[in-house]
Amino acid sequence: MKPLSFLLLNLCLSFSILGHKQEVYLVEECVRNNYTENSCNKVFCQPWQKCVYGSCLCKIPYQCPKNGTSVCATNKITFRNYCQLKSYECQHKTVRFLSRGNCNPQDSFVISLDPRTATTEGLLQVEVNHSGKIFVCGNDLSINEANVACRHLGFPEGADGKESIEPDGHSHSLECLKATCRGTETSLAECALTRLNQFNGKLAKVICHGNHRECSSREFHCVNEKCINSNKVCNGINDCGDLSDELCCKACKEESFRCNSDVCIPNKYLCNNEMDCLTGEDENPQLCNKAANEPGREGIGHAEESMDKERKKIKTLLPQLHCGVVIPIRTRKKRMLGGYAAAQNEYPWHVAIFNQLGSLLCSGVYIGGCWVLTAAQCINLHNIQDYKIWTMMLNSLMFNLDMETFRLNRVIIHEYYNSQTNENDIALVEMKTRSPGSSCPTSNVVPICIPWSQYMFKSGQQCKVSGYDGLRNPFVLNWGYADLMRNCSEIYKERYLTGMECAGTPDGLVDVCTGVLGGPLVCYDANNVGYLWGIVSWGENCDRKGHPAVYTKVAHYFDWIARHTGVSVISRYNV
Ligand SMILES: *[C@@H]1O[C@H](CO)[C@@H](O)[C@H](O)[C@H]1NC(C)=O
Ligand SMILES: *[C@@H]1O[C@H](CO)[C@@H](O)[C@H](O)[C@H]1NC(C)=O
Numbered sequence: 001m002k003p004l005s006f007l008l009l010n011l012c013l014s015f016s017i018l019g020h021k022q023e024v025y026l027v028e029e030c031v032r033n034n035y036t037e038n039s040c041n042k043v044f045c046q047p048w049q050k051c052v053y054g055s056c057l058c059k060i061p062y063q064c065p066k067n068g069t070s071v072c073a074t075n076k077i078t079f080r081n082y083c084q085l086k087s088y089e090c091q092h093k094t095v096r097f098l099s100r101g102n103c104n105p106q107d108s109f110v111i112s113l114d115p116r117t118a119t120t121e122g123l124l125q126v127e128v129n130h131s132g133k134i135f136v137c138g139n140d141l142s143i144n145e146a147n148v149a150c151r152h153l154g155f156p157e158g159a160d161g162k163e164s165i166e167p168d169g170h171s172h173s174l175e176c177l178k179a180t181c182r183g184t185e186t187s188l189a190e191c192a193l194t195r196l197n198q199f200n201g202k203l204a205k206v207i208c209h210g211n212h213r214e215c216s217s218r219e220f221h222c223v224n225e226k227c228i229n230s231n232k233v234c235n236g237i238n239d240c241g242d243l244s245d246e247l248c249c250k251a252c253k254e255e256s257f258r259c260n261s262d263v264c265i266p267n268k269y270l271c272n273n274e275m276d277c278l279t280g281e282d283e284n285p286q287l288c289n290k291a292a293n294e295p296g297r298e299g300i301g302h303a304e305e306s307m308d309k310e311r312k313k314i315k316t317l318l319p320q321l322h323c324g325v326v327i328p329i330r331t332r333k334k335r336m337l338g339g340y341a342a343a344q345n346e347y348p349w350h351v352a353i354f355n356q357l358g359s360l361l362c363s364g365v366y367i368g369g370c371w372v373l374t375a376a377q378c379i380n381l382h383n384i385q386d387y388k389i390w391t392m393m394l395n396s397l398m399f400n401l402d403m404e405t406f407r408l409n410r411v412i413i414h415e416y417y418n419s420q421t422n423e424n425d426i427a428l429v430e431m432k433t434r435s436p437g438s439s440c441p442t443s444n445v446v447p448i449c450i451p452w453s454q455y456m457f458k459s460g461q462q463c464k465v466s467g468y469d470g471l472r473n474p475f476v477l478n479w480g481y482a483d484l485m486r487n488c489s490e491i492y493k494e495r496y497l498t499g500m501e502c503a504g505t506p507d508g509l510v511d512v513c514t515g516v517l518g519g520p521l522v523c524y525d526a527n528n529v530g531y532l533w534g535i536v537s538w539g540e541n542c543d544r545k546g547h548p549a550v551y552t553k554v555a556h557y558f559d560w561i562a563r564h565t566g567v568s569v570i571s572r573y574n575v
């Protein structure tokens, strides 16, 4: 792919970073977490996996979509579709993909090394349907194919390297099999394979990872224990085979793109209609419109024949939660004392919490089902029957037809909430349906999305905070911009704890002093989907510069929320 404007940025970065020492590229505190392709804090899980406590775990086949074309496994059992086979493989490790379509007694796919002088390396050969062995082409062979071939041969960590070899007398042949893999497959049969006739190029040699050894100081230690040359980290290429060399990057080398989550992906993943970055910046419409007009974009070509196409198709069949999306609103921003006045349907997840006397106590945010999130300090467990929640309220004196009111069914305050320190200042409120079986909000209420990874947004990101301006009566729903700040422990010292996030309002709009407690700090991804990044918790001297508001960091509590509400209620992906 040829330069897009942001590649210039990458280029500048590589000029400014002298040398290729891995420390320059790697975020060390991230590396210590041993992230791999199975870490949903960093990447999307495969469609046959789901995200549980930060790890991609195997689904059971019935949790896969039902649609798709059948495939045959190495045990000669026909599976309904690729996802069902891969989830079975993921759990049992005893079968692999064999071929497309229903099983046929003649189907076979055998891969071997030749000559097998060493048990771990040799020229790669494939025999399909007992029709004679054929060498794999060496030109264009990447570490992706080598990793897949080695995995297929029984080396779970993949390859230590690959070479392209000039054919010698006895191995010379007029044809070879060109393989193109994504790099995560477990069988070469899943890759795109094309027979090339009349070829006069090189053959593929792979060196599979046998015995573990200590890595040298110039090598990167992959999580799967392989050692790779340090200059191969953060280049968008999955050299380790478990992706661990691409997940903790301050910068990405040329020919790769950096996601906000510090992950490097190959440029060929940009604008390919599949989201690879957690917050979608690789498929950002602005970027992709521009890219569509660039001449010379690489076609995906025969890769379309691989099972990768099927993998992508299955992804589109997975259920996806509708959250965080509003109809674009084109109203003039009306600036008020405490921020901008919110328009109808602009913050359709924002709710108001009233006490028995009818005073507005706090804000909350609707997250799906009958659930509202708010700050723990907003709710007193002794009189939950007295609280009322109003949805779609813009102004406490002006009734509108979208407004609905709910009593509370149940309140779950975080078990380690500490009212002295504001630690774990988060509570789940379950609203009561008005009649059994009816849904909770019935009007135009839209749930906000819950972020599942702390890497989705980072300091510098501009987000929005909404809340009721309590300085005046009536209460009016206002919003303002808030910028995520690096780390507030310099300002708040030991009062700034794990599970807290801080954000400053650059122009002093909407601050914690006015009735916004429990209200949402929402950050938007590249496709304008809103995620609940924070819940307003505390602050001091809020209108003075240098004293940003402190929020409960919602991503930190994803598992807690999922445990109490059910994963499918709050998970946009990875279910
Ligand atoms: C990461 O892996 C290393 C080496 O296996 C181990 O010592 C360390 O405890 C692991 N760290 C985490 C956070 O799991
Ligand atoms: C799945 O297959 C059924 C019947 O074969 C079809 O009616 C339905 O539209 C398919 N769904 C999708 C999402 O393709």
Ligand SMILES: *[C@@H]1O[C@H](CO)[C@@H](O)[C@H](O)[C@H]1NC(C)=O
Pocket (backbone or CB within 6 Å): 104, 106, 107, 108, 128, 129
């Ligand atoms: C192998 O045989 C099966 C069934 O006989 C056929 O569908 C498939 O296309 C064959 N594969 C190749 C690569 O020839």
Ligand SMILES: *[C@@H]1O[C@H](CO)[C@@H](O)[C@H](O)[C@H]1NC(C)=O
Pocket (backbone or CB within 6 Å): 487, 488, 489, 498
């Ligand atoms: C914040 O920064 C301080 C030093 O500036 C560091 O010790 C601390 O670990 C950081 N905390 C977080 C949560 O990043």
